[in-house]
Amino acid sequence: MFRRFSTFSFKLFSPLQLAFAMTLTAVTAFGQAGPSKPAQTKAQARPGVKRSNITRPSVILITIDTLRADHVGCYGAQTVKTPTLDALAHQGVVFERAISQVPLTWPSHAVILTGTYPFQNGVQDFTGQPLAQQFRSVAQAFRQAGYATGAVVSAFVLDRSWGLARGFDFYDDAFSAETFAKKDIGLVDRRAGESVAHAIAWLKKTPRRPFFFWLHLYDPHSPYDPPEPYRTEYHSHLYDGEIAYADHELGNLMSWLKQNHLYDSSLIVALSDHGESLGEHGEDEHGFFLYNATVHVPLIVKPPAGSGIDAGRRREPVETTAVAPTLLQLAGVKDSSDSIHSISAQFQSRSLLGTSQETSQTAKDPAYSETFYPFSSFGWSPLHALESERLNPEHCRRATSHRCRASGKDAGTPGPQSLHPSKFSCWEPESRRAGEITHSRLLWLSCRSLS
Numbered sequence: 001m002f003r004r005f006s007t008f009s010f011k012l013f014s015p016l017q018l019a020f021a022m023t024l025t026a027v028t029a030f031g032q033a034g035p036s037k038p039a040q041t042k043a044q045a046r047p048g049v050k051r052s053n054i055t056r057p058s059v060i061l062i063t064i065d066t067l068r069a070d071h072v073g074c075y076g077a078q079t080v081k082t083p084t085l086d087a088l089a090h091q092g093v094v095f096e097r098a099i100s101q102v103p104l105t106w107p108s109h110a111v112i113l114t115g116t117y118p119f120q121n122g123v124q125d126f127t128g129q130p131l132a133q134q135f136r137s138v139a140q141a142f143r144q145a146g147y148a149t150g151a152v153v154s155a156f157v158l159d160r161s162w163g164l165a166r167g168f169d170f171y172d173d174a175f176s177a178e179t180f181a182k183k184d185i186g187l188v189d190r191r192a193g194e195s196v197a198h199a200i201a202w203l204k205k206t207p208r209r210p211f212f213f214w215l216h217l218y219d220p221h222s223p224y225d226p227p228e229p230y231r232t233e234y235h236s237h238l239y240d241g242e243i244a245y246a247d248h249e250l251g252n253l254m255s256w257l258k259q260n261h262l263y264d265s266s267l268i269v270a271l272s273d274h275g276e277s278l279g280e281h282g283e284d285e286h287g288f289f290l291y292n293a294t295v296h297v298p299l300i301v302k303p304p305a306g307s308g309i310d311a312g313r314r315r316e317p318v319e320t321t322a323v324a325p326t327l328l329q330l331a332g333v334k335d336s337s338d339s340i341h342s343i344s345a346q347f348q349s350r351s352l353l354g355t356s357q358e359t360s361q362t363a364k365d366p367a368y369s370e371t372f373y374p375f376s377s378f379g380w381s382p383l384h385a386l387e388s389e390r391l392n393p394e395h396c397r398r399a400t401s402h403r404c405r406a407s408g409k410d411a412g413t414p415g416p417q418s419l420h421p422s423k424f425s426c427w428e429p430e431s432r433r434a435g436e437i438t439h440s441r442l443l444w445l446s447c448r449s450l451s
Ligand SMILES: [Zn+2]
Pocket: 065, 066, 104, 105, 106, 221, 273, 274
């Protein structure tokens, strides 16, 4: 069985990063209920934002770590209760075939917040470099448009030193020294209850509207240790217990938004960064392979009231690179940076949905995934995959007869544009409906490591 090693060890961190972590432990007020880092006052001084006399909606991005789609009620799960996500789905658009571009936390969140592929932004593994400065975050675009911007993350793997805090007035990534002392640094996290409390505290302290807020919950990530009563109720499948717990705590945030008349008017997008293999294909967790278990993620978009977008379900494969363009388009925000540095110049996908005033655009096809974790940590081949509605079973059968041959030279890092059947190594019919293969995934090995 392939079990992921602990995601981090001290040797992977630069002295600067370690020093910063130690600084965080020193400045954290242990056990406090509210956020530990104040918002910047400069952003608070900006005026409210209106577009053509229409007040822009606030925007809430929710990422629930390690949540595979088929363990969510609105995606067909029967063994776990997810009423909060199900309610969001009932009022929004459910993307049934959302595909993560990389099944690793930090690289996947870099994709979500920048709208770029891992092979473009360079964040292909957690052992790599921080996000380069030239890549603009959707938070920067919102802040430049006058939004208050805040984030609460629940794991040290999203520490600000990696570069995703850019654009946020407030970025809550402080964990207690006690937590650092007890755990491997890669497992430092906090429960959803604490993170949601921090989120609500920031929202209360930030009356200026509109706002862009990102909440990251880490509970479904291993080790699976949900609190009671979820530990007892889900004792035979604790992973689901973590999901049910996270969903319950997320429900507290939704209730607060409703009580403060912010729910209906806000754009809310919920998704996961990747799934969890749970023993499928010989993998316990995530990162090694690109099968359905780890790259098929839930993605739900609840548009703001008055958007003209109907609730429903979409079946075509979509990428998480489309999340950032969707957030901006549905909020009516155009990045006002010069054209060279505008975030739209780096986007690799169009918005998943359009407002009634704007042209609705369909997602592109196919959906790409990659993982360099087996290469960078074990010297095995990197993996790449495509999922498409257009690949038929015969095409896939032909592809299985070809394998990437050792070329003895570096073939580079292929993107979707460089696909060639000779690189396909296997295929997986990922979804069957009434005996019909509706989507197929091709996986191929890069020639890079097969010399
Ligand atoms: Zn993750």
